[in-house]
Amino acid sequence: MKPRNLMGPDETLARAWQAQVITLFPEAFPGILGHSLTGKALKEGRWQLQPVPLRDFGEGKHRNVDDTPAGGGAGMVLRPDVMGAAIEAARAGMPAGAPILYLSPRGRRFDQAMARDLATRPGVTLICGRFEGLDQRVLDHYRITEVSLGDYVLTGGEIAAQAMLDATVRLLPGVLGNAASTEEESFSEGLLEHPQYTRPAEWQGLEIPEVLMSGHHGEIAKWRRAQAEDLTRQRRPDLWAAYKGRPE
Template identity: 80%
Template sequence: MSDAPKSHGRKAVRLSPTPRELMTEAPVLARAWTAQVITLFPDAFPGVLGLSLTGKALQEGKWQLDTVPLRDFGEGRHRNVDDTPAGGGAGMVLRPDVMGAALETARRNIAPAAPILYLSPRGRRFDQSVARQLAQTPGVTLICGRFEGLDQRVLDHYGIAEVSMGDYVLTGGEIAAQALLDATVRLLPGVLGNAESVEEESFSHGLLEHPQYTRPATWQGLEIPPVLLSGHHGEIEKWRRAQSEEITRVRRPDLWEAHQKAREQGK
């Protein structure tokens, strides 16, 4: 069994393990932001993370991806990683001794301030604010669940926070891990070519993004709104703001209510 996780970027800096709670505040470090993924399917990575801007940033060393194959820490000749649920029931549960060994190995290769997150449908809903906070840490250790889940004692012992990508159930945490990392990595310094685009996109100010248009000016009988072609930047900004507010009010009443409360508190 190899003690070193499979790295898709620069080599990890070896530091002593100290698990932290979700979203521990930490200064941005000079070394590459590190993502560790404990998974039964390491070949699923980098997947889409190796493409486009995240892939380019990975190659340039702006961030590092280390996969930790859980099967390497399995017990016995067949490298078993799971067992039947205590108390009975369907399915299998990931063993605490196996996951604990994987975590101990992984945490030797990442900064202590990097949080440990378990991707789980019962966790806190992942959103843009969480992505922004994660981007300010040295990195993250992600646990991809399988089967009926992970022995609760692992979560309790390491103080691991659970994070959900939405109110639905996947067969495993790998797709969720890629989505979480994509949303976070794009916020790292130097990953996006135009930093202003981050400020203008959906959720950055608690609102959904306004409609976007480009050439040709007329397509299928539909025209670009005249204000966008006026060259009057003040009017364009007012139009975009009004569009964002209306779209948010109609499509996401929950976000609109939170936006209204924040605006009232800011007065």
């Protein structure tokens, strides 16, 4: 046994899920991913993280990675030659079947279904956007899928990348202590999760619902399903419509 650098380009671990992040801020990783269950799984080699510093592929004395937008406009755009070189170097060590995703506010919205799909792949290469974005030719040439966390704009893709990796890594075999947790949580069946309770039985005049204390597992399951359906119908009519419209 010997210590392993969780940030560096170590040798590829056999059977480990591979994650690459092309970023101007490699020091931001693993960040929160180095803690809790994802951090434990990282140390155990269930998955491997390789930040790819985009600046290393920059042009000229100052390692420039961006330039002004063609046609004019505010801000800067990440250069295709720089990003292309970073992608080529990164992908040389990635297994076939690992997709390339670009974190962008105009992308497809990330959801639990996408996290489940990524967890079945051998890994993923994430590109963190910055400035006004990435030259479209890179996206077209490498057939990169754009992915967004939601309808808002971040200063860069690093936070989004960590969120996506957290959602995916926790689904890898052996990461969660209780595999049933992923089957009962929000979005697992297209519904929000039911309310949760724990001891003490009474707090601030509020009691745990009686059915949860009954020991009758069939009734508990029915109660939880009804609660999940009610919450989804009230809070997420979009999810509720999709749930009701699914094939039986």
